Amino acid sequence: MGEKTVLITGASNGIGFLTAVKCAEKGFRVIATMRNIDKAQKLDVQIKDKAARDRIIIRQLDVTDETSIASFKTWLSKGERVDILINNAGMAVGGFVEELPLDAYRQQLETNFFGLVAVTQAVLPLMRRQGAGKILNISSVSGVIGFPGLSPYAASKHAVEGFTESLRLEVVPFGIDVALIEPGSFQTDIWTTGTTIPEQAARNNSPYKRYMERMKEKMAASRPNYEDPVHIADQLVRFSDKEKLSALRYPVGKGVRTMLLFKKLVPWKLWERMVHKQLKISSMKEE
Numbered sequence: 001m002g003e004k005t006v007l008i009t010g011a012s013n014g015i016g017f018l019t020a021v022k023c024a025e026k027g028f029r030v031i032a033t034m035r036n037i038d039k040a041q042k043l044d045v046q047i048k049d050k051a052a053r054d055r056i057i058i059r060q061l062d063v064t065d066e067t068s069i070a071s072f073k074t075w076l077s078k079g080e081r082v083d084i085l086i087n088n089a090g091m092a093v094g095g096f097v098e099e100l101p102l103d104a105y106r107q108q109l110e111t112n113f114f115g116l117v118a119v120t121q122a123v124l125p126l127m128r129r130q131g132a133g134k135i136l137n138i139s140s141v142s143g144v145i146g147f148p149g150l151s152p153y154a155a156s157k158h159a160v161e162g163f164t165e166s167l168r169l170e171v172v173p174f175g176i177d178v179a180l181i182e183p184g185s186f187q188t189d190i191w192t193t194g195t196t197i198p199e200q201a202a203r204n205n206s207p208y209k210r211y212m213e214r215m216k217e218k219m220a221a222s223r224p225n226y227e228d229p230v231h232i233a234d235q236l237v238r239f240s241d242k243e244k245l246s247a248l249r250y251p252v253g254k255g256v257r258t259m260l261l262f263k264k265l266v267p268w269k270l271w272e273r274m275v276h277k278q279l280k281i282s283s284m285k286e287e
């Protein structure tokens with residue numbers, strides 16, 4: 001493989017971090033961006049191979065901060081090449097619609113959607129001039145299915161899905177591949193650092209308290225089955241390495257393809273019944 005450059009957002013932790021490590025080990029040159037570059041020390045601990053570590057360039061980038069994006073764009077314009085962009089930075093806000101402040105939705109969309117759009121806009125002129133490039137937008141199963149208690153996150157990932165469909169149609173003629181990566185559940189910090197369900201609905205007088213408790217039970221029971229994020233990092237290296245990405249959507253994780261297909265095929269009413277049955281939710285009307 002000739003040395004290709006991969007640009008990753010949110011490379012300080014989780015999937016982005018592991019992908020940066022794996023891409024460098026595979027021989028890619030990596031621009032690992034993170035909002036707090038002090039966290040880059042983790043890379044020194046993780047990577048034993050000096051040549052691989054030397055292939056990683058760290059750059060500060062907060063995808064929600066216009067100044068940070070502008071200075072990153074200026075740096076990029078000084079002769080950088082980007083062959084693959086992995087729009088990975090993200091967080092998850094949970095909670096019930098009735099109880100969430102509008103700002104929670106704004107914060108969620110700022111990071112997962114507007115941040116992704118801004119970075120894409122920064123990189124597109126380069127790829128267009130190169131006449132080649134690949135953009136991997138990290139969506140989620142929640143980009144296709146809305147789960148209860150996760151409406152901000154689902155909304156942000158659905159927005160990423162629609163945006164990516166349009167983007168692909170626009171830029172394929174310029175030689176730029178665009179794909180959606182739709183992971184299932186992986187063991188990272190995202191489900192503990194951003195999710196606000198416990199704070200909001202845990203109040204004793206919350207009408208959603210019972211709902212929230214069922215969801216917490218369900219999540220606790222399924223968490224041990226969440227996959228190791230190393231698997232998705234390996235997949236992202238493979239996607240980066242591929243000559244062409246012919247498909248638009250790539251579900252990643254155990255059972256994800258089947259679940260998405262099932263959701264597509266069964267009528268909504270049946271799906272709804274199944275979700276509520278899983279959560280042991282029946283009527284919640286006030287007596």
Ligand SMILES: NC(=O)c1ccc[n+]([C@@H]2O[C@H](COP(=O)([O-])OP(=O)(O)OC[C@H]3O[C@@H](n4cnc5c(N)ncnc54)[C@H](OP(=O)(O)O)[C@@H]3O)[C@@H](O)[C@H]2O)c1
Nearest residue numbers: 010012013014015062063089090140183185186188189190
């Ligand atoms: N884990 C899963 O099960 C799962 C499933 C489906 C999709 N995903 C998606 O995968 C992506 C990575 O998530 P993860 O699971 O690896 O979570 P994670 O471990 O919490 O990592 C999230 C990364 O995004 C960064 N980030 C957050 N806000 C940012 C901002 N404003 N600017 C720049 N970076 C920012 C974080 O930086 P800090 O270290 O500074 O916080 C961190 O590096 C997300 O898009 C997520 O929605 C994850």
